[in-house]
Amino acid sequence: xxxxxxxxxxxxxxxxxxxxxxxxxxxxxxxxxxxxxxxxxxxxxxxxxxxxxxxxxxxxxxxxxxxxxxxxxxxxxxxxxxxxxxxxxxxxxxxxxxxxxxxxxxxxxxxxxxxxxxxxxxxxxxxxxxxxxxxxxxxxxxxxxxxxxxxxxxxxxxxxxxxxxxxxxxxxxxxxxxxxxxxxxxxxxxxxxxxxxxxxxxxxxxxxxxxxxxxxxxxxxxxxxxxxxxxxxxxxxxxxxxxxxxxxxxxxxxxxxxxxxxxxxxxxxxxxxxxxxxxxxxxxxxxxxxxxxxxxxxxxxxxxxxxxxxxxxxxxxxxxxxxxxxxxxxxxxxxxxxxxxxxxxxxxxxxxxxxxxx
Amino acid sequence: xxxxxxxxxxxxxxxxxxxxxxxxxxxxxxxxxxxxxxxxxxxxxxxxxxxxxxxxxxxxxxxxxxxxxxxxxxxxxxxxxxxxxxxxxxxxxxxxxxxxxxxxxxxxxxxxxxxxxxxxxxxxxxxxxxxxxxxxx
Numbered sequence: 001x002x003x004x005x006x007x008x009x010x011x012x013x014x015x016x017x018x019x020x021x022x023x024x025x026x027x028x029x030x031x032x033x034x035x036x037x038x039x040x041x042x043x044x045x046x047x048x049x050x051x052x053x054x055x056x057x058x059x060x061x062x063x064x065x066x067x068x069x070x071x072x073x074x075x076x077x078x079x080x081x082x083x084x085x086x087x088x089x090x091x092x093x094x095x096x097x098x099x100x101x102x103x104x105x106x107x108x109x110x111x112x113x114x115x116x117x118x119x120x121x122x123x124x125x126x127x128x129x130x131x132x133x134x135x136x137x138x139x140x141x142x143x144x145x146x147x148x149x150x151x152x153x154x155x156x157x158x159x160x161x162x163x164x165x166x167x168x169x170x171x172x173x174x175x176x177x178x179x180x181x182x183x184x185x186x187x188x189x190x191x192x193x194x195x196x197x198x199x200x201x202x203x204x205x206x207x208x209x210x211x212x213x214x215x216x217x218x219x220x221x222x223x224x225x226x227x228x229x230x231x232x233x234x235x236x237x238x239x240x241x242x243x244x245x246x247x248x249x250x251x252x253x254x255x256x257x258x259x260x261x262x263x264x265x266x267x268x269x270x271x272x273x274x275x276x277x278x279x280x281x282x283x284x285x286x287x288x289x290x291x292x293x294x295x296x297x298x299x300x301x302x303x304x305x306x307x308x309x310x311x312x313x314x315x316x317x318x319x320x321x322x323x324x325x326x327x328x329x330x331x332x333x334x335x336x337x338x339x340x341x342x343x344x345x346x347x348x349x350x351x352x353x354x355x356x357x358x
Numbered sequence: 359x360x361x362x363x364x365x366x367x368x369x370x371x372x373x374x375x376x377x378x379x380x381x382x383x384x385x386x387x388x389x390x391x392x393x394x395x396x397x398x399x400x401x402x403x404x405x406x407x408x409x410x411x412x413x414x415x416x417x418x419x420x421x422x423x424x425x426x427x428x429x430x431x432x433x434x435x436x437x438x439x440x441x442x443x444x445x446x447x448x449x450x451x452x453x454x455x456x457x458x459x460x461x462x463x464x465x466x467x468x469x470x471x472x473x474x475x476x477x478x479x480x481x482x483x484x485x486x487x488x489x490x491x492x493x494x495x
Contacts, residue, residue, distance in 0.1 A: 057428045058467040065467045107372040341452035
């Protein structure tokens with residue numbers, strides 16, 4: 001990667017890197033926010049989203065990552081043995097010790113000549129894996145690498161986060177730009193130690209800093225990463241066709257977009273939190289998959305993730321003409337969203353293991 | 359604990375990897391190294407497409423040990439497009455009724471814990487209603 005002493009430097013690989021394939025996954029169950037409010041708030045108060053996606057009893061980050069990876073590989077049209085890395089970012093890996101990534105790699109036929117590992121950086125573990133994959137491919141060490149962001153997010157019963165903590169995510173095959181359906185022009189990451197949200201070891205549910213999660217955490221990091229990336233590239237919001245931001249609720253990403261100069265039209269296709277909730281490590285990148293599902297060659301996209309703790313990865317992406325031949329090779333994100341079975345709070349409590357059985 | 363068995367069966371369970379007979383081209387699942395049709399040696403691996411249809415089915419309300427957390431669930435005889443018939447759980451049915459002849463596709467899901475929640479998680483194939491791709495609309 002090309003770097004300098006400047007704190008405002010972009011990450012650009014020596015060898016241009018692109019997105020060879022992408023795939024989303026959203027489980028089929030939905031609990032409306034009004035149902036959670038019915039149980040915990042007497043049906044009163046504002047709701048941060050319309051509804052959120054809930055995994056079935058037989059789903060976890062491993063099974064969901066496998067399906068997203070299969071979708072990404074279907075669009076990439078490469079042999080799984082060409083992958084040299086399978087990296088999964090999540091804050092809900094099924095095991096404390098035993099990689100998610102090895103099961104995913106085995107299921108898609110990518111073993112054994114690969115790097116495999118699980119990434120953790122709250123909600124930006126997925127984009128952290130993508131940036132690493134850009135470096136891996138961009139250095140020439142690998143021809144292709146698979147990076148996934150996927151979560152079955154935990155929300156304490158009755159807590160504000162229970163309305164939004166959802167399940168879903170996306171997988172991306174990174175490869176040489178000449179075979180990419182989109183080119184990643186540059187990335188920039190902005191990271192500080194900010195205690196806005198955490199989950200201690202052996203704790204089932206996370207804690208958060210309530211209002212502290214806004215200005216010093218989400219907005220400071222996501223605005224800094226996005227502004228620096230655009231300034232260094234000499235572009236502004238009007239130079240992009242689309243933009244997608246980490247979306248812990250419906251309000252934050254819309255406000256961030258507005259502060260950066262983006263219009264609602266630019267962010268609408270990637271703003272999925274109102275209908276699937278906050279998919280944590282998957283949140284910004286599943287929005288990117290929804291954009292790629294409709295994008296046209298030449299479209300420029302700004303993506304900015306956010307992970308508590310805290311940091312943001314911003315990416316500048318340009319769609320290529322290869323998108324048209326590949327996007328129909330797997331299920332589209334909006335098709336997953338349209339596949340929907342509504343559940344009540346009791347079923348949700350069972351599906352999410354909130355009922356003590358022994 | 360049956361971790362050695364789970365490890366041995368991972369490829370067939372995760373991705374429906376069976377065998378194809380090099381003599382008569384019959385597709386074999388589960389893999390058994392001997393062709394059930396011509397009796398010849400058949401060790402060539404073959405990845406099934408995961409597409410098939412429901413041949414028959416039943417719903418389980420009183421589950422065997424290890425599967426009781428997910429009752430009620432439906433199991434089916436699934437006739438794979440490539441020929442073999444296998445038994446598997448159906449999943450992601452939502453409110454959709456199951457019908458004989460219904461097209462289904464393989465997904466990899468959690469089957470059960472090996473023992474209790476301290477054991478390994480056993481993953482394997484299940485089938486869900488086939489997704490109608492835009493090209494098939």
